Amino acid sequence: MPLVTLAGVLQPALREHYAVGGLVCLGWEDARAYVRAAEAEGLPVILQAGPSCRKHTPLPILGAMFRQLAEAASVPVVVHLDHGYTFEECREALDSGFTSLMYDGSRHPLAQNIEETARVAELAHAAGISCEGEIGFVGYAEGEESRGTDPGDAARFARETQVDAMAISVGNVHLQQNREGGLDEDRIRAIEAVTDVPLVIHGGSGVPWAQRAHLARTSAICKFNVGTELRMEFGRALRAALTEDPDRFDRVQILSAVEAPIEAAARAALRTLAPNGGPA
Numbered sequence: 631m632p633l634v635t636l637a638g639v640l641q642p643a644l645r646e647h648y649a650v651g652g653l654v655c656l657g658w659e660d661a662r663a664y665v666r667a668a669e670a671e672g673l674p675v676i677l678q679a680g681p682s683c684r685k686h687t688p689l690p691i692l693g694a695m696f697r698q699l700a701e702a703a704s705v706p707v708v709v710h711l712d713h714g715y716t717f718e719e720c721r722e723a724l725d726s727g728f729t730s731l732m733y734d735g736s737r738h739p740l741a742q743n744i745e746e747t748a749r750v751a752e753l754a755h756a757a758g759i760s761c762e763g764e765i766g767f768v769g770y771a772e773g774e775e776s777r778g779t780d781p782g783d784a785a786r787f788a789r790e791t792q793v794d795a796m797a798i799s800v801g802n803v804h805l806q807q808n809r810e811g812g813l814d815e816d817r818i819r820a821i822e823a824v825t826d827v828p829l830v831i832h833g834g835s836g837v838p839w840a841q842r843a844h845l846a847r848t849s850a851i852c853k854f855n856v857g858t859e860l861r862m863e864f865g866r867a868l869r870a871a872l873t874e875d876p877d878r879f880d881r882v883q884i885l886s887a888v889e890a891p892i893e894a895a896a897r898a899a900l901r902t903l904a905p906n907g908g909p910a
Contacts, residue, residue: 633697634706636730636760637794639674640828640852649846649903652676652710652830653896654857656683658695660864663889665699665707667896673904674706676730678855679723681713689719693726710762712855720750724757732762732797740765740783748791755792762830762853763791766799778817785824795853797830802837812841818849828852835859839902846903856899860892867891 639650651668655661655677668675677699679692693709700707710730711723720731733750735743743765751761765787766779779798788796798821801814813831821829827850831837834854845851871878871887878884 633700633729634674634708635758635794636676636708636710636762636853638760639676639706639708640795643852644828644850646905647847648905649842649852649854650674650676650708651896651900651903652678652712652834652853652855653860653899654678654680654683654712654855655692655696656686656861656864659885659889660860660892661696661699663893664860664896665703665705666889667893667900668705668707669703670893671897671900671904672705673900674708675900676708676710676853678710678712678857679728680857681715684719689722689728690726693723693728697727708760714750717746717749717753721753724753724759728759730754730760730762730794732764734764734797736764736767736797736799740787744787744790747787747793751792751794760794761791762795762797763787763793764797764799764830764832778814779821781817781820781824784821788825788827793827795830796825796827797832800831802831802833813837813845815845815849818845818851822850826850831855833858843902847905854903859899860895863895864888864892 643650653664661677664675677696696709708730709728711728712732713734714720720733723731731750731754733747735746747763754761765784767777800817829851830853831851832855834856835858867888871884
């Protein structure tokens with residue numbers, strides 16, 4: 631299956647009323663498990679390299695690793711930079727083989743965010759790949775507070791940046807470990823009314839599964855980022871593997887025991903976003 635861009639999977643999702651999972655990767659084992667999960671479900675998947683992943687592994691290595699998985703996959707796979715904070719970082723991701731760049735200028739004033747995101751979008755489009763931007767600010771559990779997306783700002787941002795996907799702040803929070811929250815559907819509808827750009831939810835782990843399925847099928851939200859719930863499953867599986875055999879020390883054996891539970895968790899997450907993912 632050829633590598634695909636973000637626009638290449640989100641435009642069909644927008645037309646056909648489903649969403650694609652942007653699964654946050656931290657290494658080879660989880661990335662491989664995510665591709666296997668997508669193949670088992672017959673769904674596209676977005677492999678995402680976020681800041682913590684990049685702190686551990688350089689972008690050129692991540693690009694080669696993700697592309698290796700994508701080129702051997704039977705389903706479309708996007709190689710995506712998540713939360714790129716500088717133009718230089720986005721350019722490095724492009725040079726490393728990524729097919730999608732997310733520039734995050736959401737902490738900046740609106741005009742600056744638009745100017746900088748538009749520059750990255752121009753870079754991406756000149757190379758034939760996609761760009762995601764963020765308008766409003768999605769906060770962090772026990773950290774920075776969110777600032778909700780203003781629909782008027784969203785319309786201007788989409789128009790002036792020409793992004794292929796737009797991350798919005800509508801009650802979602804990064805790193806949330808439960809699903810007790812929920813998204814502001816009235817604000818989502820107000821944003822949908824003023825732009826036709828596919829919308830993205832960061833912090834998808836904090837969104838109840840029923841609402842994920844509902845919005846995937848009935849709104850312009852075409853991408854849910856999912857990371858925390860999968861990392862939590864990795865931690866549970868790793869502890870179980872070590873508890874089961876306290877004398878086990880071989881890294882390959884330990885991590886191999888973790889892949890199946892991560893794949894099962896990723897399959898469940900992807901299934902909620904599929905066209906038949908749950909009640910509308």
